[in-house]
Amino acid sequence: MLLLLASRQPEHILYWTGALTAAMVVSGGMLLAADQIRRLLGNSMVSAIEKLMGLVLTAIAVEMILAGLKNYFFGN
Incomplete structure (x- = not known):
C-alpha cells in the first residue's frame, strides 16, 4: 500500500x-485486546459487527469488480 x-x-x-x-x-x-473487547461487548454484538463488516467488504469487492470490468470493456 x-x-x-x-x-x-x-x-x-x-x-x-x-x-x-x-x-x-x-x-x-x-x-x-480482542478477548477483553469480546467480553465487554458480548458474543451477540461481536457477531453482529462481524456480519456488518462482511457486508461492507462484499460491497467494496463488488464495486472494485464493476470498476475493473468498466475499465476493461470501456477504457478509462
Missing part, C-alpha cells in the same frame, strides 16, 4: 509511512 501511495504522491512519503505505522499500531492493539 505504501509503495502504491508513494508512487502517486512521492512528496508525501513521510505522511504515508506515518499513517501506515499508526494503522498497524491500532490494529495490533485491537488484536491484543
Whole structure:
C-alpha cells in the first residue's frame, strides 16, 4: 500500500509511512485486546459487527469488480 501511495504522491512519503505505522499500531492493539473487547461487548454484538463488516467488504469487492470490468470493456 505504501509503495502504491508513494508512487502517486512521492512528496508525501513521510505522511504515508506515518499513517501506515499508526494503522498497524491500532490494529495490533485491537488484536491484543480482542478477548477483553469480546467480553465487554458480548458474543451477540461481536457477531453482529462481524456480519456488518462482511457486508461492507462484499460491497467494496463488488464495486472494485464493476470498476475493473468498466475499465476493461470501456477504457478509462
